[in-house]
């Protein structure tokens with residue numbers, strides 16, 4: 001999809017597992033490169049589209065985890 005940020009090797013990203021295909025969705029970049037343990041706070045949901053299967057769904061911010069791109 002156009003405009004989709006492309007994770008690069010060595011970067012840290014907040015990811016969440018797709019409800020449908022269980023692959024990782026890269027929500028947005030963790031600019032602290034994993035140093036910061038803090039996560040997005042609050043009851044908010046992120047509306048994300050899976051790059052693998054195209055499934056669009058809302059995910060609670062608490063499901064996010066940081067991951068280094070291999």
Ligand SMILES: [Zn+2]
Pocket residue numbers: 018019020021022023050051052053054055
């Ligand atoms: Zn998916």
